[in-house]
Amino acid sequence: MEFQNLKITDKGRIRYITINREAKLNALNKATLTELHNAFSDAFADPETGGIIITGAGPKAFVAGADISEFAGLDVAGGTALSRTGHTEVFNLIANGGKPVIAAINGFALGGGLELAMACHIRIAAENAKMGLPEVTLGLVPGYGGTQRLTQLVGKGKALEMILTADMITAADALQYGLVTHVVTADELLPKAEEILNKILTRAPLALAAAIRCVNDADTYGINGYETEITEFGKCFGTKDFKEGVAAFLEKRKADFKGE
Incomplete structure (x- = not known):
């Protein structure tokens, strides 16, 4: 399958899914979300793929958020449908997938980008990564599982602080809060993800x-x-x-x- 916004590569039994919109800081527009649905569905169904690493193209961003320009014309029904479709087709698909998914957070993971990382089973971050849910600055709340998964990962108090202030946190903070499990240099990020996943892939x-x-x-x-x-x-x-x-x-x- 051909993708316009993703780059798919295989390394042994590891499937790499790279969000390839570097000029847009890998923002999640509707087309990219559709491609993510197809790419993960393919990876979960492929018998040669044991696990998946997802990351963003370039050194600046994992995913810097959703494409806000696509929100402008939506009403209540449209916003509800957007959230429900995202939950079902992408974020829950990843979270409930039968193969391990590691998010290699190589830069900004904001809004929908952090929600994408939180849908993955394991998160590791480069030391320069910044994470946050800034939706309240737009008059919104996180709509792709962010309120639920952040609470599960870091606890109610810290989740409310992050969501209500809309502040970004550093990779070191994310490690302390339990949002990520490892922080490494940018050069070590993908090797570390591969190390963890290759160990997992020796199991049943x-x-x-x-x-x-x-x-x-x-x-x-x-x-x-x-x-x-x-x-x-x-x-x-x-x-x-x-x-x-x-x-x-x-x-x-x-x-x-x-x-x-």
């Missing part, structure tokens, strides 16, 4: 997908995450990967998982 693929479902259900209203864990734990016993993992452990060798 079906178990990885099950673990993502379990952790997500810990924060899903109306769902008992403990029950999800019990169910997923039991289902793992029916996989060939479980039998291989146990055999490898008992035989003191490296497991050869097939995702079966």
